[in-house]
Amino acid sequence: MGTTLMGAGADATVVVIESGDRPGVSVVQDSTKVLLRGDTVPDLHSRFMSRTSRPPIHVFVRLGQGCLPLGTAFCRGGRSEPASFNFAELELDQPLAREFLDAARPVPVPGPVPGVEWVGHVDTNPIKALESFVLGWFPAEKLTSAEMDGSAGEWDNLPEALAAFQRLARLRPALHRFHDPVLEEPKRASGPLGDRLIFAVSDGAGMGWSIPWPPEEPGQADPRVWFTEDPYTEEPETILEEEPLSRFLLQFTLFEAIQAAPYRAWTYCMPTAP
Secondary structure, X not given: OOOOEEEEOOOOEEEEEEOOOOOXXXXXXXXXXXXXXXXXXXXXXXXXXXXXXXXXXXXXXXXOOEEEEEEEEEEEEEOOOHHHOOEEEEEEOOOOOHHHHHHHOOOOXXXXXXXXXXXXXXXXXXXXXXXXXXXXXXXXXXXXXXXXXXXXXXXXXXXXXXXXXXXXXXXXXXXXXXXXXXXXXXXXXXXXXXXXXXXXXXXXXOEEEEEEOOOOOOXXXXXXXXXXXXXXXXXXXXXXXXXXXXXXXXXXXXHHHHHHOOOOOOOOOOOOOX
């Protein structure tokens, strides 16, 4: 399965993975979890996914000319069909001691990391915070002249926050590759709340985010944002977002960055000030 070698015998299944930390391939993720990814191996599907008794799974990591045993593991999940079996999540029966984990997943030499200066602008200038985060987090790409020029004309009078996002997307095209994309060309719509401009969609456009259009107030810099579910039905469900457009786009971008990252590091237990 990719770089992983697996063997099935009468008494056991053996898994040998490479050491290191590489997104998208088989890896020791932490002291208890091993992720297998790669080519499909339908013949071994039952060895991992069978709900009945099965031989134990022994996990090793390849180090130099030998292999370090990590112990036995239980398969917690994977592809349900044999023909598509190219992923499995193993849980080690005994957590790895620190020295074993460091050998299987060596700590890399620290390299350059994005700055966090943008955090200081969140409360006072969310547009500047968005610009600072995007330019630091998303890598630059080689752009064509057409991509650099972008579109113009009808959307020149967009609210500053949305115009800033579109300018940033021309410098960092990854912004338009989000799972829930911000549209390169906003779309006009109408409904119970009046005329709107849809600037982002989700679930194949089954949900969307919009602002009043034309603006409710002349020169309105930071309009409210509406979330609409099933927008093409006669009575769509519409909810007012808590944040105005500038802060919403920053929040939206942070969430999508987490979703697109190789390692989705988040916590549900944020520390609070005493």
